[in-house]
Amino acid sequence: MMWGGLQVVEAVWRRIAPGLLEYMDAADSLPLMAPRPMLILNGETDGRCWIEGLEEPLRNATQAYKLCGVEDRIKLQGESAARKTASTREAFCAKQGFREVLMDRLAAKDEQTQGQFYRSEQQLLVSWPGSETQQVHIDNLEGHGLTLIVPLVDVRADMGPTQLLPGTYHIHKSGGLLRALAEWWNVGAIAPTLTAGDALIYDARMWHQGLGNQSEVSRPVLVFRYDEVAHIPPGQGFGTSSAIMYGGSFLLFLRHLIVTDLPPQKL
Numbered sequence: 001m002m003w004g005g006l007q008v009v010e011a012v013w014r015r016i017a018p019g020l021l022e023y024m025d026a027a028d029s030l031p032l033m034a035p036r037p038m039l040i041l042n043g044e045t046d047g048r049c050w051i052e053g054l055e056e057p058l059r060n061a062t063q064a065y066k067l068c069g070v071e072d073r074i075k076l077q078g079e080s081a082a083r084k085t086a087s088t089r090e091a092f093c094a095k096q097g098f099r100e101v102l103m104d105r106l107a108a109k110d111e112q113t114q115g116q117f118y119r120s121e122q123q124l125l126v127s128w129p130g131s132e133t134q135q136v137h138i139d140n141l142e143g144h145g146l147t148l149i150v151p152l153v154d155v156r157a158d159m160g161p162t163q164l165l166p167g168t169y170h171i172h173k174s175g176g177l178l179r180a181l182a183e184w185w186n187v188g189a190i191a192p193t194l195t196a197g198d199a200l201i202y203d204a205r206m207w208h209q210g211l212g213n214q215s216e217v218s219r220p221v222l223v224f225r226y227d228e229v230a231h232i233p234p235g236q237g238f239g240t241s242s243a244i245m246y247g248g249s250f251l252l253f254l255r256h257l258i259v260t261d262l263p264p265q266k267l
Helices: 005-016 026-033 051-067 088-107 168-172 177-187 238-256
Strands: 038-043 074-079 117-127 146-151 162-165 200-203 207-210 219-228
Touching: 026 051, 026 117, 038 051, 051 074, 162 238, 168 177, 168 207, 207 238
Parallel strands: 038 074
Antiparallel strands: 117 219, 146 200, 146 219, 162 207
């Protein structure tokens, strides 16, 4: 890497995702994958992503897998030849590696995992300045999943916090429509502002959306999703997701006609 490259990379990441390097760089985030199977692919002489940069993250992650008693579920595979694009052989090996390390182990559900929860998703979500409001959606229609959002910076109202529609998770229960509408009408939509390190936790069946970022700074958050082993997300098809999208927009639009403290919604 040319002189000054490290400083440039650091400056870029601090602008793209403030707080990521301090709180959730690879050395901190990879251990959170345990005990799920994880295969890491990296070129041994890659000039952009040095394999030496994996030493600390791999050491921390391996320790976490040891503590869970599943050290065999983590693997680092390095390619000796440095190529800007993967060869057909490398692509095939990667595909076979994922099939062997991930798919086969995930398919082998023993009695200890039946009926239990697992971390189904872990991601860094960044809302850029000018980002538009998401469509109303849910994370998983089936089971009793939970979504946990941890902001890496303080989230103000103009930065596009997550807007929740309380009570809407009742809609997906038998006979829960009237209860859902009553609770929703009494409470309305909420979009809590958060302090860095807070945790926003909600039912995976809750209707919600990320609001548009009208500020001049990005909004990076960590998203963790937990679902039952028997109910793999998203648990819905195109028809259901479309109904939720239009239904949520209609509820917000209808309530805005009566309650003036809500931002207008487009149908």
